[in-house]
Amino acid sequence: MIEETVEIPTRDGFATTFICHPERDGPHPLVLFFMDAPGIREELRDMVRRLASVGYYVMLPNLYYRSGVMELADLPPLEPDAARDRMFGLMNSIGIPEVMADSDALIAYADGQAAASDGPIGCVGYCMSGQYAVNLAASYPARVAAAASIHGTMLVTDRPDSPHVAASKGTAELYFACAETDRWAPMETVEALSQSLAAAGVAAEVEIYPGAEHGFVFPQRALYHRSSAERHWERLFSLYRRRLG
Secondary structure (H helix, E strand, O other): OEEEEEEEEEOOEEEEEEEEEOOOOOOEOEEEEEOOOOEOOHHHHHHHHHHHOOOOEEEEEOOOHHHOOOEHHHOOOOOHHHHHHHHHHHHOOOOHHHHHHHHHHHHHHHHOOOOEOOOOEEEEEEHHHHHHHHHHHHHOOOOEEEEEEEOOOOOOOOOOOOHHHHHHHOOOEEEEEEEEEOOOOOHHHHHHHHHHHHHHOOOEEEEEEEEEEOOOOOOOOOOOOHHHHHHHHHHHHHHHHHHOO
């Protein structure tokens, strides 16, 4: 496996981006991996490695670069409530327009790399970034062929770029993994999302993960749910195999 960390120039600065891909048999389909609210950490890099190992050129950008933050663990320690408020502040410092601008730069960079295919793209977003994966599919309807939201938040809002609306603007196959218990994406939101996708005729699956709670895919989290985490990997691999090759 080949790993590197590069500074990719964007509209607003430089996004530090972890990249991983197989050493042989390229070029490999590009997959953009959008982080969750706790940000870049080795746990995410390990997930990128796992995805790359089955044949993809995977990019994990630091979405908090505008705030001058790389890893939250490197920041001065705070009491739990203050640390949570700091994380939410970082999360709310960006939105769909900023991440779409970053994605433009990431895709442009990958298109110049011999190891990355210039064909169909996949993407996946966790937690706060589920909305970004769906909107990337809407922004690149001729290019993004597969997008996944894993315990995503803010999937049904009153904004014009709400994922439940943006989903119909792309041609990608969409997959939504939803925890059975999730205060950030309760069942009424999941049901509204499902109904909207069905009404619009979107090629999408919304799957409920029984017994799982928000954050169930991350091994270092207290709410890690191993069987559900492994199911999410099987679903991702299957989706990308169908749509990216």
